[in-house]
Amino acid sequence: MPKSDKHRILIFGASGFLGNSLYKELCPYFNTFGTYKTSKREFEKNKHFFQYDIEEDDVFEILNAVKPTLIISALRGDFSAQTIAHSHMLEYIKEKKIKFIFLSSANVFDAYSKYPSYENDKTLSHSVYGHFKIKIENMLMRIPKKQIVIARLPMVFGSHSPRISELRQALKEGESIEVFPNLIMNVTTDSKLTQQIHYIINRNKSGVFHLGSNDLVHHDDFIKEILNSLGSMNPILKRVYTTNDDRYLAVLPQENLLPKHLQLYSHEILKELEV
Numbered sequence: 001m002p003k004s005d006k007h008r009i010l011i012f013g014a015s016g017f018l019g020n021s022l023y024k025e026l027c028p029y030f031n032t033f034g035t036y037k038t039s040k041r042e043f044e045k046n047k048h049f050f051q052y053d054i055e056e057d058d059v060f061e062i063l064n065a066v067k068p069t070l071i072i073s074a075l076r077g078d079f080s081a082q083t084i085a086h087s088h089m090l091e092y093i094k095e096k097k098i099k100f101i102f103l104s105s106a107n108v109f110d111a112y113s114k115y116p117s118y119e120n121d122k123t124l125s126h127s128v129y130g131h132f133k134i135k136i137e138n139m140l141m142r143i144p145k146k147q148i149v150i151a152r153l154p155m156v157f158g159s160h161s162p163r164i165s166e167l168r169q170a171l172k173e174g175e176s177i178e179v180f181p182n183l184i185m186n187v188t189t190d191s192k193l194t195q196q197i198h199y200i201i202n203r204n205k206s207g208v209f210h211l212g213s214n215d216l217v218h219h220d221d222f223i224k225e226i227l228n229s230l231g232s233m234n235p236i237l238k239r240v241y242t243t244n245d246d247r248y249l250a251v252l253p254q255e256n257l258l259p260k261h262l263q264l265y266s267h268e269i270l271k272e273l274e275v
Contacts, residue, residue: 008068008069009071009072010063010070011023012035012071012075015036019034021158026201034049035049037052054077059092069098070201072100090143094143101197106212109123109124113248116184116250116252118252119208120255153212154185154211154250157188157189158189171232179219189268207256211253212252215266
């Protein structure tokens with residue numbers, strides 16, 4: 001399939017779990033580039049990958065080399081270094097009038113525990129991570145809306161996800177697994193998320209998207225079902241109660257709905273994990 005000339009895509013954090021899933025999804029269709037931090041043979045050999053250390057390197061060097069028409073940030077790492085990196089990306093975006101997709105988090109709402117959150121709800125967080133994501137989102141709000149996509153994500157699972165790897169490891173070692181019985185959340189997978197981002201790019205969408213499952217699950221029930229799907233009948237669970245009441249950490253779509261085939265329900269994640 002010939003690649004589209006519509007975009008030159010640069011993914012910051014393309015060696016991480018989500019960044020790499022996005023790279024694999026988009027690279028057959030677009031001229032796609034990525035950054036990696038730690039040297040690995042697969043990245044060093046790939047001429048579309050650039051080594052980038054957020055605490056030492058300048059983003060402008062990579063931006064000027066790639067000349068992207070679309071930037072995706074899936075960066076992780078030191079929050080203050082990320083803030084500086086994102087402010088430099090935004091300078092470039094404003095000057096070149098290109099598009100930017102930022103992978104944000106349900107944690108921008110973690111101070112609200114009584115109900116799920118929708119796209120236009122005001123952000124408020126009690127966590128350092130949530131505060132950081134809000135800071136970047138607020139920086140993005142100063143850019144013309146048509147140039148920006150803020151994709152807020154719930155917990156991400158998937159057969160090769162760090163979360164599933166940790167659960168497999170805990171089962172293997174016979175370690176206890178933390179569950180939060182009072183936490184009500186929604187969930188997603190890397191495979192569904194990358195399809196959704198692909199659609200957003202193809203359709204030139206902009207604005208805030210809540211890319212989680214349409215249904216809500218209790219954290220402890222969902223983790224138990226995952227462990228069941230992984231073939232474990234008697235896992236050691238450590239129940240953690242942060243509050244006596246149910247608390248929500250869920251991002252549901254209301255305004256920016258995607259087509260039916262790109263929507264997701266939690267049971268589909270379990271099906272993907274069945275051994």
